[in-house]
Amino acid sequence: MAVQTPAHSALGNLLSYASTVPMPPGTLVRVPLGRREVLGVVWACEERSGDEGTRELKAVAGALDALSPLAEGWRDLVAFAARYYQRSLGEVALAALPPQLRDLTSQQLARRLKRRATSASTPVDAGLSSQDSPRGAGQAQSGPGSPDLAAETDVAHAVEPSAEQAAALARFEAETGPFLLFGSTGSGKTEVYLRAVAALLARDHAAQALIMVPEINLTPQLEARVRDRFEARFGAGAVVSLHSGMTNPQRLASWLAAHAGQARIVLGTRMAVFASMPSLKLIVVDEEHDPSYKQQEGARYSARDLAVWRGQREGAKVILGSATPSLETWHHSRPADGEDPGGRYVRLAMPGRIGDGALPTVRGVDMNLQPPKTVLSGALLDAIGQRIARGEQSMVFLNRRGYAPVLACADCGWKSECPHCSAYRVFHKIDRTLRCHHCGFTERVPRACPACGNPDIAPVGRGTERLEEHLGELFAPVKRSDGSPVRIARIDADSTRKQGALAQQLAEVHSGEVDVLVGTQMIAKGHDFRRVTLVAAVNPDGALFSSDFRAPERLFSLLMQSAGRAGRDANYLATQGSTAEMWIQTHHGSHPLFQALKRHDYPAFAKQQLDERRVAGMPPFAFQALVRADARTQETAQDFLHAANAAADALPHAAQVMRYPAVPLAIQRVANVERAQMLVESASRVALQRFLADWQPLLHALRREPVGKGVIRWLVDVDPHAI
Ligand code: ADP
Ligand code: ZN
Ligand code: ZN
Numbered sequence: 042m043a044v045q046t047p048a049h050s051a052l053g054n055l056l057s058y059a060s061t062v063p064m065p066p067g068t069l070v071r072v073p074l075g076r077r078e079v080l081g082v083v084w085a086c087e088e089r090s091g092d093e094g095t096r097e098l099k100a101v102a103g104a105l106d107a108l109s110p111l112a113e114g115w116r117d118l119v120a121f122a123a124r125y126y127q128r129s130l131g132e133v134a135l136a137a138l139p140p141q142l143r144d145l146t147s148q149q150l151a152r153r154l155k156r157r158a159t160s161a162s163t164p165v166d167a168g169l170s171s172q173d174s175p176r177g178a179g180q181a182q183s184g185p186g187s188p189d190l191a192a193e194t195d196v197a198h199a200v201e202p203s204a205e206q207a208a209a210l211a212r213f214e215a216e217t218g219p220f221l222l223f224g225s226t227g228s229g230k231t232e233v234y235l236r237a238v239a240a241l242l243a244r245d246h247a248a249q250a251l252i253m254v255p256e257i258n259l260t261p262q263l264e265a266r267v268r269d270r271f272e273a274r275f276g277a278g279a280v281v282s283l284h285s286g287m288t289n290p291q292r293l294a295s296w297l298a299a300h301a302g303q304a305r306i307v308l309g310t311r312m313a314v315f316a317s318m319p320s321l322k323l324i325v326v327d328e329e330h331d332p333s334y335k336q337q338e339g340a341r342y343s344a345r346d347l348a349v350w351r352g353q354r355e356g357a358k359v360i361l362g363s364a365t366p367s368l369e370t371w372h373h374s375r376p377a378d379g380e381d382p383g384g385r386y387v388r389l390a391m392p393g394r395i396g397d398g399a400l401p402t403v404r405g406v407d408m409n410l411q412p413p414k415t416v417l418s419g420a421l422l423d424a425i426g427q428r429i430a431r432g433e434q435s436m437v438f439l440n441r442r443g444y445a446p447v448l449a450c451a452d453c454g455w456k457s458e459c460p461h462c463s464a465y466r467v468f469h470k471i472d473r474t475l476r477c478h479h480c481g482f483t484e485r486v487p488r489a490c491p492a493c494g495n496p497d498i499a500p501v502g503r504g505t506e507r508l509e510e511h512l513g514e515l516f517a518p519v520k521r522s523d524g525s526p527v528r529i530a531r532i533d534a535d536s537t538r539k540q541g542a543l544a545q546q547l548a549e550v551h552s553g554e555v556d557v558l559v560g561t562q563m564i565a566k567g568h569d570f571r572r573v574t575l576v577a578a579v580n581p582d583g584a585l586f587s588s589d590f591r592a593p594e595r596l597f598s599l600l601m602q603s604a605g606r607a608g609r610d611a612n613y614l615a616t617q618g619s620t621a622e623m624w625i626q627t628h629h630g631s632h633p634l635f636q637a638l639k640r641h642d643y644p645a646f647a648k649q650q651l652d653e654r655r656v657a658g659m660p661p662f663a664f665q666a667l668v669r670a671d672a673r674t675q676e677t678a679q680d681f682l683h684a685a686n687a688a689a690d691a692l693p694h695a696a697q698v699m700r701y702p703a704v705p706l707a708i709q710r711v712a713n714v715e716r717a718q719m720l721v722e723s724a725s726r727v728a729l730q731r732f733l734a735d736w737q738p739l740l741h742a743l744r745r746e747p748v749g750k751g752v753i754r755w756l757v758d759v760d761p762h763a764i
Contacts, residue, residue: 055084055130059098063088067110069138071102071146078102080143082111082134105142107151108300114355115317121354122315122347127666127733127757128340136339137315141293157297206233209389213237213360216387219349221329221374222362224391225641226605227398230362231263233391234325235270237360241323242275242305248322249299251357252308253344255331257284260567261544267308275305283309283316311336311344314351321357324348328567329361329370330598332762341758345370361386364605364643365598368654369661371647398611401576401604401621403639405630416503416511421577421624428575429519429527429556433619435575436558437508438565438603442533443467444507445500448475450490455498463710468500469535470507480712505533508579509559521556532560565603574614576607577624585629588707589763590659597634597646600625604641660760664726666733667758668740669706669718677751678717679703684748686719688739689732697728707763714753720764733757 058072058081068083115137123133135143145153202210206229213220213233224230238250254263268280281295281304298304300317307316311334314324326334326345334344345361352359361370375384394400406418417437425435445468448457457466459477466475468486476483489496500507509531516527530546537543543563549555553572558564584596600623608614608621625635637646655662668685672678682703689695701720709716723729737757743749 056081057098058101060086060101060104064101064104065110067112067116069105069108069111069142071105073099073102080135080138081131082116082138084116084130103147105145105147105150107147107154108297109319111300111317112319114321114351115315117354118315118347118351121350122340122342124734125730126340126342126759127737133340137312139289139293139296141289142296153293154297157294200232202232202236203229203391203393203395205229205391205393206236209233209391210236210240212387212389213358214240217358219352219359219361219386221366221370221386221388222360222391223366223374223388223643224362224364225394225400226364226602227394227400227609228364228391229395230327230364230391231266234327234360234362235267237358238306238323238325239270239274242271245320245322247302247320249302249304249318249320250306250323250325251313251316251318251321251348252306252325252327253313253334253348254308254310254327255333255566257282257308257310258286258543259563261547262569263567264308267306271306278303279305281307283307283313285310285312311342314342314344314347321351321355324352324357324359326359326361328363330363330365330367331566332595335760335762337762341756341761343760346760363598365601366643366647368594368647368650372651372661394609394611396611398608398614399621400641401607401623403604403623403625403641405635405639406624406626407630408626408628416508417515417577417579418626421579421626422515424575424622424624425557425577426516426519428619429516429521431617431619432522432553432572433574433617434550434553434556434558434570434572435577436560436564436570436573436603436606437512438560438562438576438578439503439505439508439580440561440599441502441504441580442506442535442561443476443478443504444470444510445502445504447501448486448498449501450493450495450498452495452497453490453493455490455492456501461710461713462708464708467504470500470510471535479708482712503580505531505559505561506535512557512559516557527556528554529557529559530555532558532564534561534563537563562599565599565606567602568606569609570606571610571613573606574608574617574619575622575624576603577626578603579626581625582627582629585632585634590654590657591762591764593634594650597638597643600638601641601643604638658722658724663722663724664729665720665722665761665764666729667718667720667761667764668755669716669758670703670755671714671716671753672751673713673715673753674751675705675709675715675717678715679705681743681749681752681755682717682719684743684746685736685740688743689736692732692735692739694723694728694732694735697725698723698732733759 064083064086066083066085070081070083071078072081119134119137120130123130209222210233222230222233234252241248241250254260257264264282271280278298281298283292283295299307302319307313307318326348329345336342349359373384374386374388376388406421411418428435447465448468457475459466459480459482461482462477462479464477464479466477469476473486474483475486490498509529512529519527521527530549532546550558550570578600581596581600584592604623607623614621627635633649634646668682670678670681686700689700699722703717703719706716706718740755744752
């Protein structure tokens with residue numbers, strides 16, 4: 042009996058092992074590899090007569106047979122992801138499994154399973170309970186999917202679905218999808234997801250649902266909401282989370298519960314797309330446009346795209362939801378009235394806000410007409426001041442953290458460059474450091490210019506820290522209606538480094554302690570703030586002229602999402618006698634992006650962008666991949682890519698693939714490593730896939746030749762996000 046397991050090896054060839062007992066594909070095994078013993082997955086198992094052909098094989102050390110084998114659907118997903126993203130099967134399979142599984146012997150695993158089974162709160166299932174649930178065991182009054190209780194608790198949670206929500210749900214039930222839930226910010230998309238999940242779980246007592254969110258830490262609200270909604274009804278442990286903020290034991294517990302079918306809902310980030318869910322029937326991808334669905338290291342997969350593939354493979358319905366869908370998804374979706382029948386996705390539109398709330402009025406401030414060096418225009422400050430007086434909240438959005446992006450000497454021209462990167466170190470006033478946001482290199486701010494000794498080195502430009510300080514100074518003389526001082530707060534990657542800090546800061550905003558919140562894109566996403574009535578983007582222009590063709594798309598969605606934080610509670614606005622406003626300070630007010638934003642007109646923006654991309658032959662009208670090489674010198678990195686390019690001439694699909702010259706990355710050097718990349722593009726996805734598959738072995742071979750010797754690493758990024 043021979044067992045094949047994918048191994049850690051970069052080549053990803055299946056390795057063969059011997060076993061005296063048959064092992065079904067998907068069985069988890071421990072196998073010897075070199076001098077170590079590693080985790081493997083049985084991929085195929087074939088019988089051999091006698092011990093012929095198996096004598097030279099090493100034997101499987103043990104099977105983790107307390108676990109049922111990984112299902113065929115899961116193995117297909119892993120195989121597809123490996124093939125599509127040009128990685129080895131073993132690498133993808135191992136990355137898809139919880140890390141702790143690698144370290145457990147079959148005895149340890151069996152003990153763990155037994156412990157969990159005896160402490161499980163749901164007697165119906167012999168499987169596992171997630172002990173990480175804050176509610177703990179013993180809360181559940183019923184087994185999974187008890188319909189009577191289901192009906193009751195639904196009433197307890199009852200909000201009547203809006204007409205738009207009801208219509209979206211009806212179409213969701215009637216059709217197979219995949220679906221794009223195109224709903225304005227505040228239209229109640231989450232409620233639609235949760236109702237779709239609830240209906241499925243009540244109807245099918247084994248069914249599982251996967252709910253994916255971009256960054257779970259950003260929306261602690263959601264996790265609580267999902268648990269509240271479903272744990273009473275389907276038992277504690279019915280909901281598990283999967284994301285990188287969890288400890289390895291927590292992740293393993295969640296994974297095991299999903300694999301055993303006991304967890305009915307998995308709520309997770311992009312990694313959750315690989316969760317083993319034997320009865321998966323529904324996948325939700327919330328904020329499907331969010332760039333964090335794209336993994337940026339190792340196998341550079343798009344969890345959104347894999348979710349669509351997985352749904353199709355396993356017969357699970359898929360809902361992609363967004364107020365600002367990715368242009369790819371938008372292009373693939375068809376409007377309800379059936380025009381443009383080309384799209385594969387069913388578009389469910391919810392243009393209105395819950396409670397008939399209006400989307401905020403967008404006000405542009407022409408910065409060309411402001412006095413030089415204006416940070417916040419007088420009109421904007423007035424508007425914020427009025428809100429403070431009424432006890433409402435404002436949000437000021439600036440996508441740059443730190444105090445100032447550069448520190449400079451006016452005498453000699455010295456700037457705070459990072460010695461290890463082709464980038465400036467950012468000045469952080471709070472701890473008086475210069476920090477490189479690329480390699481992390483940090484130093485105390487020098488007392489005087491390191492080049493000429495001038496003591497007057499000054500910050501140039503502005504980040505969130507400086508904006509917070511500035512607002513603090515401006516509003517220092519102002520008092521709130523209760524006489525207390527105005528409270529300015531800041532949320533960004535710096536303010537939230539400590540565990541629990543973000544949740545705490547968000548809670549302070551929700552409770553109304555904060556008057557003005559300054560922050561990066563972290564504050565733009567998903568939050569359901571009830572008292573925010575004004576949002577301002579103070580310096581959004583940079584992204585308009587970026588060399589990255591996706592920059593306008595990202596900016597538009599960020600601004601729409603930011604606007605979506607204002608005026609979410611129509612009742613609150615009415616009782617306050619207030620209006621919701623989104624302020625944009627710009628030098629380019631007539632830019633079509635801002636014009637579309639003013640009208641909240643995503644379709645118009647998308648059409649304009651898609652027209653441009655069609656003409657230019659860019660995604661979604663073409664398919665792209667990047668090959669990147671890192672080396673000590675730019676020349677070494679580029680030489681490797683030149684050689685790779687030359688080697689590709691002979692490939693069968695070369696004529697259908699456009700190859701661009703190797704160029705340095707936008708940030709060319711990081712941590713003393715020079716980076717170069719080469720774009721390849723084709724109008725045919727299949728041609729590009731075949732081309733890349735044929736090219737891979739040549740690249741591996743080149744790495745061993747003199748031209749590849751100095752290369753530190755190379756990689757392929759399929760459907761890259763940043764070019
Ligand atoms: P979105 O995700 O589309 O921005 P949410 O799902 O966060 O919107 O919903 C916005 C707000 O409206 C939330 O506070 C939510 O609880 C509330 N809500 C959603 N659906 C309804 C409904 N049918 N009736 C009353 N309130 C609702
Ligand atoms: Zn100087
Ligand atoms: Zn650096």
